[in-house]
Amino acid sequence: MLSKKSLYVVIVGCGRLGSFLANRMSSEGHGVVVIDNDETSFNALTLDYSGFKLVGDADEFAVLKKGRIDQADMVIAVTRDDNSNLMVSQIAKNIFHVPRVIARILDPKRGEIYRNLGIEIVCPTLIEYDYFTKLLEKPLSESGKGNEL
Amino acid sequence: MNILLVGGGKLIYFLSRSFISKGYRVTVINNDRDESTWLARNVKATVVYGAWTDPQILMEAEADTADAVVAITPNDQDNLAVCQLAEMSFHIPRKLALINDPDNENIFIKLGITTVFSPVKILSNLIEQRFSFEGITCLLPVEEGKINITDVVIQDTFPVVGKKLSEIDLPDDSLIAYILRNDTPLVARGGTQLFAGDHVIVITLPENHGKALKTITGEMM
Numbered sequence: 001m002l003s004k005k006s007l008y009v010v011i012v013g014c015g016r017l018g019s020f021l022a023n024r025m026s027s028e029g030h031g032v033v034v035i036d037n038d039e040t041s042f043n044a045l046t047l048d049y050s051g052f053k054l055v056g057d058a059d060e061f062a063v064l065k066k067g068r069i070d071q072a073d074m075v076i077a078v079t080r081d082d083n084s085n086l087m088v089s090q091i092a093k094n095i096f097h098v099p100r101v102i103a104r105i106l107d108p109k110r111g112e113i114y115r116n117l118g119i120e121i122v123c124p125t126l127i128e129y130d131y132f133t134k135l136l137e138k139p140l141s142e143s144g145k146g147n148e149l
Numbered sequence: 150m151n152i153l154l155v156g157g158g159k160l161i162y163f164l165s166r167s168f169i170s171k172g173y174r175v176t177v178i179n180n181d182r183d184e185s186t187w188l189a190r191n192v193k194a195t196v197v198y199g200a201w202t203d204p205q206i207l208m209e210a211e212a213d214t215a216d217a218v219v220a221i222t223p224n225d226q227d228n229l230a231v232c233q234l235a236e237m238s239f240h241i242p243r244k245l246a247l248i249n250d251p252d253n254e255n256i257f258i259k260l261g262i263t264t265v266f267s268p269v270k271i272l273s274n275l276i277e278q279r280f281s282f283e284g285i286t287c288l289l290p291v292e293e294g295k296i297n298i299t300d301v302v303i304q305d306t307f308p309v310v311g312k313k314l315s316e317i318d319l320p321d322d323s324l325i326a327y328i329l330r331n332d333t334p335l336v337a338r339g340g341t342q343l344f345a346g347d348h349v350i351v352i353t354l355p356e357n358h359g360k361a362l363k364t365i366t367g368e369m370m
Contacts, residue, residue, distance in 0.1 A: 059226045061252035083202055083226040090260055109204045113237055
């Protein structure tokens with residue numbers, strides 16, 4: 001990280017990606033709160049995770065407030081539900097004016113539509129698509145297993 | 150008028166029936182296969198089965214021809230997404246969203262969805278107003294209860310009996326607007342005296358509703 005300043009990060013959704021990000025940001029010395037409505041999802045956090053865990057539905061305003069989203073430097077919305085991610089990130093951006101808001105949107109059709117709302121959108125499907133396209137453009141001989149048919 | 154209803158359950162069924170009976174054209178988007186089949190058989194609406202907020206499904210439901218969209222799914226995040234898609238991708242002029250968590254009302258408004266209704270708020274207001282007192286009827290909550298218009302029948306035990314309106318110390322921003330005496334409406338003026346049996350039409354705000362009624366009835370609400 002460029003600055004050594006410790007950030008206050010709210011991560012919504014503690015799935016594979018959420019827990020991974022929470023572990024990593026916590027180990028980098030940032031203050032982390034991770035929110036998920038399934039308590040067992042916190043099992044994915046490592047033993048040295050030093051942030052907070054908050055059980056609750058992030059669509060509920062009271063839960064976001066409890067996570068002190070109003071003071072966050074960064075909000076990352078990575079639940080399985082695109083609409084939840086969109087709502088949480090819009091609340092963070094437009095109501096609490098959180099400086100940096102990133103949302104994962106699985107549906108590429110909707111990623112495009114929401115791109116102009118001031119939220120950084122990560123669409124895994126598009127990223128994979130780009131990556132696969134590049135792989136497929138490579139001639140077979142370069143891909144390491146050059147086995148001409 | 151073309152109305153696009155998004156959601157499920159009894160609400161969708163009865164709403165579609167009611168809109169159709171008024172002559173509107175109704176399209177329903179429902180995300181449950183069995184329910185969609187059932188709806189298609191029982192309601193004269195076009196029923197599209199699919200994810201509520203999938204742009205492709207909205208396209209199939211001809212969202213671009215809708216005059217109004219009504220989002221009444223059980224999830225606030227889905228209702229928000231439906232209305233925002235309706236706005237950004239299909240330019241539907243009127244958007245209505247149901248809000249489950251009353252806290253979300255202000256959020257939706259700030260995010261640009263201005264017509265929202267919260268059943269929890271409407272019901273709890275109604276219930277409180279109905280149960281408050283015998284002889285007191287809430288006639289009309291304006292804008293979901295931002296202003297209340299209440300009909301109070303003056304009993305002879307009330308402290309205001311025999312008093313002129315100018316002598317009654319109602320809280321600020323509340324008002325006795327009309328008096329119905331023997332079915333004759335009188336405009337309330339400072340010099341008008343109140344008698345037992347009068348119906349007074351009181352206009353209040355939620356914050357002074359209880360206080361205003363206490364001033365008139367002398368009892369704690």
